[in-house]
Amino acid sequence: MSWFWYASPQTFYPLAGRMAPWFAGAALLLAVGGLYVGLFVAPTDAQQGEVYRVIYIHVPAAWMSMFIYVVMAGWAALGLAFNTRLSGMMASALAPTGALFTFIALWTGSLWGRPTWGTYWVWDARLTSELILLFLYLGFIALQAAIYDPRRADRAGALLAIVGAVNIPIIHYSVVWWNTLHQGASVSVTRAPTMAAQMLTGMLLMALAFWMYTIAVTLVRVRCIIREREG
Amino acid sequence: MLDAACCLVRRDLLLAWRRRSDVATALLFFVIVASLFPLGVGAEPNLLRAIAPGVIWVAALLSSMLSLSRLFAADHADGTLEQMLLGASPLGVIAAAKAAAHWIVSGLPLAVIAPLIALQYGLAPELYGVLIATLLLGTPVLSLIGAIGAALTLGLRGGGVLLSLLVLPLYVPVLIMGAGAVDMASAGVDPAGRLLLLGAMLVFAAAFAPWAIAAALRISIE
Numbered sequence: 285m286s287w288f289w290y291a292s293p294q295t296f297y298p299l300a301g302r303m304a305p306w307f308a309g310a311a312l313l314l315a316v317g318g319l320y321v322g323l324f325v326a327p328t329d330a331q332q333g334e335v336y337r338v339i340y341i342h343v344p345a346a347w348m349s350m351f352i353y354v355v356m357a358g359w360a361a362l363g364l365a366f367n368t369r370l371s372g373m374m375a376s377a378l379a380p381t382g383a384l385f386t387f388i389a390l391w392t393g394s395l396w397g398r399p400t401w402g403t404y405w406v407w408d409a410r411l412t413s414e415l416i417l418l419f420l421y422l423g424f425i426a427l428q429a430a431i432y433d434p435r436r437a438d439r440a441g442a443l444l445a446i447v448g449a450v451n452i453p454i455i456h457y458s459v460v461w462w463n464t465l466h467q468g469a470s471v472s473v474t475r476a477p478t479m480a481a482q483m484l485t486g487m488l489l490m491a492l493a494f495w496m497y498t499i500a501v502t503l504v505r506v507r508c509i510i511r512e513r514e515g
Numbered sequence: 516m517l518d519a520a521c522c523l524v525r526r527d528l529l530l531a532w533r534r535r536s537d538v539a540t541a542l543l544f545f546v547i548v549a550s551l552f553p554l555g556v557g558a559e560p561n562l563l564r565a566i567a568p569g570v571i572w573v574a575a576l577l578s579s580m581l582s583l584s585r586l587f588a589a590d591h592a593d594g595t596l597e598q599m600l601l602g603a604s605p606l607g608v609i610a611a612a613k614a615a616a617h618w619i620v621s622g623l624p625l626a627v628i629a630p631l632i633a634l635q636y637g638l639a640p641e642l643y644g645v646l647i648a649t650l651l652l653g654t655p656v657l658s659l660i661g662a663i664g665a666a667l668t669l670g671l672r673g674g675g676v677l678l679s680l681l682v683l684p685l686y687v688p689v690l691i692m693g694a695g696a697v698d699m700a701s702a703g704v705d706p707a708g709r710l711l712l713l714g715a716m717l718v719f720a721a722a723f724a725p726w727a728i729a730a731a732l733r734i735s736i737e
Contacts, residue, residue, distance in 0.1 A: 364730075419684040426680050430671045439734045440667045444681060447663060447727055451685050454716070458688035462695060 291368050293510045304503040311496035318489030326482040338396045339483075344491040346389040348498060349417060350452075352382035356424075357449035360442030370506075372438025373513070375445060376428055377505040381498050383421035390414055409463035413456045420448045434513050519604035520612040527616030530589075537582070542624050545578035549632045560637050567636035568646065568697035572690050574632075575625045575650060579657045580682060582621045584675045586613060586665040587732070600736055610728035611721070614655075614662040622654030638701070645700040645710075649693040652713040656689050659724035666731035689716060 290296050322340035329336040356378045363371030393411060394404040405411065424444055431437035531538055552570045553563055590596040599609050629650055630643045638646070664682040668674040696709035 416684050416687055419680070423681045423684060426677055427667060430668070430673065430677050436734060436737075440731070443663075443727060443731050443734060444667060447685070450723075451688070454688045455684070458691040458712075462691040 291370055293370050293373065293514055296370055297507055297510050300503040300507050304500050304507075307496045307500035307503065311493050311500055314489050314493035314496060318486050318493050321482060321489060322486030326486050327480055332400060335396060335399045338392050340486050340490045342389060342392040342396060343487055344494045345385045345392065346414065347491060348494045349382060349386035349389050349414065352378055352385065352498065353417065353420070353445075353452065354449065356382060357445040360445040363438060364442045364446075369435075369438075369513075372435075372442060373506050373509045374502065375441060376438065377502045377509055378498075379421055379425050379428070379441075380505070381501050383418060383425065385494070385498075386414060386418040386421055390418065407463070409456075409460040412459045412463070416455055416459070417452070420452075424448070516604055516608055519602075520608050520615075523609060523612040524616045524619070527613065528619060531616070531620045537585070538620050538624065541578050541582045541621050542628060544581055545574050545625055545628065546632065548574040548577060550635070553636075563636045564638060564701075567633060567638045568694040568701070570636070571629055571632050571646065572649075572653075572694040575622075575629070575654060575693075576657065576683070576686050576690060578625060579621050579654060580661060580679055580686075582617065583661040583665045583682070584668070584678055586617055586662055587669050591669055591736075596732070597736060600732065606729035606732060607725040610662065610666075610732065611725040614658045614724070614728065617662065618655045618658040622650070622658055625654060626650035638697075642697055642700050645706055646697050648710060649696045649713060652710065652717055653689045653693040656713075656716050656720045657686060659720040659728075660685050660689075662728045663724060663731055666728050666735055669732070669735040689713070692716065 290299055318340060322337060326337070328334055356375045359371045359375040359378065362368065363375065390411070393414075397406065398404050424441055427444055428437045428441045431440060549570055552566065556562060556566070587596060590599070600606060602609075626647050629646055633643055633646055661678075661682050664678045664685075667681065668678045671677060692709050692713045696706040696713065699706040699709060
């Protein structure tokens with residue numbers, strides 16, 4: 285069996301349909317387990333109290349927001365290189381989930397920042413980079429939405445995603461340097477040097493749950509896109 | 516190959532010269548945006564001096580973006596762009612020439628007029644040199660990155676607003692380094708590091724952006 289067998293939308297469509305429920309189920313189980321460990325088993329943080337528990341959503345969401353962009357740019361590059369239809373569809377199916385996780389990371393971050401830092405928003409390097417990442421996702425989605433021809437939308441989006449992926453490290457480091465120039469070290473994330481084992485378990489379980497959720501949702505969305513385009 | 520690039524730059528400059536009002540509009544926009552800030556935040560001299568580099572850079576960013584949507588539009592409308600795609604000279608060279616012409620028309624005048632704005636904001640005269648240097652190094656990067664966005668949004672409905680959404684996040688490093696260099700100089704620190712980073716961005720953009728512009732043009736035209 286050749287792996288390229290599933291590179292065609294016609295053969296991938298039923299496969300995606302068969303796989304999506306399994307990933308969705310895994311996401312549900314892992315999320316229940318992760319939230320149980322995070323909310324009931326893990327100890328209270330010595331410095332931050334109960335409010336630290338938002339990290340079980342926040343940190344995995346922030347990981348996913350960055351990781352999905354890389355995966356999206358990877359699919360986009362594949363699509364440009366091999367001219368496969370499915371790659372572009374995967375890239376456009378991933379974008380909304382990536383934007384969602386970026387938004388969740390920003391939102392939960394500000395909810396955590398209010399009691400901990402005393403403010404919903406600081407122009408911290410990580411927050412600012414994440415905000416710009418959200419703009420990059422929205423730009424990608426807006427560009428694809430503005431183009432009627434799906435092939436052109438795929439390829440234009442692919443180029444934008446690659447340009448964005450090349451720029452992300454540059455943006456991140458320039459924001460870090462900007463931050464050190466303007467703010468000094470007035471705000472720093474205080475974290476206990478070693479994390480309790482249960483905390484880490486809960487966070488990793490939630491990260492896995494978000495992975496499974498992303499795969500399931502992307503498969504469902506790519507099925508919708510295949511239906512729209514291939515009729 | 517270089518002949519084609521020189522010819523294209525000369526042609527674009529001639530076209531811009533024949534329609535001088537377009538160039539003047541972008542420049543006027545720069546001046547007006549910069550003049551609005553004191554009206555909004557108050558005319559406190561220390562405050563103005565502190566925000567001057569940032570305001571001038573943001574105004575330059577917006578002004579340079581304003582003329583981007585016209586970069587390929589006219590050539591696209593009258594079919595010249597298709598001939599360029601079919602022509603013998605590599606598309607990357609043509610893309611670089613278009614970006615260079617855009618910079619001469621929209622970026623270079625900003626660097627010339629920026630000291631005037633700096634004067635209004637009460638920036639110390641010894642910082643003018645740094646300010647002009649950052650604009651000279653930074654605005655070509657804006658033209659190169661912006662040309663990618665302009666090529667991608669070519670012929671799209673609502674292209675202008677979309678273009679700003681695509682391009683502005685990518686402008687962030689240039690803004691940070693450009694305004695940061697002037698800030699550092701005003702704080703008495705040697706701004707050479709920031710200027711060198713701006714130069715590195717320019718080299719990087721000049722090396723890779725023409726390819727991306729060419730690829731984007733092929734995607735949009737085919």
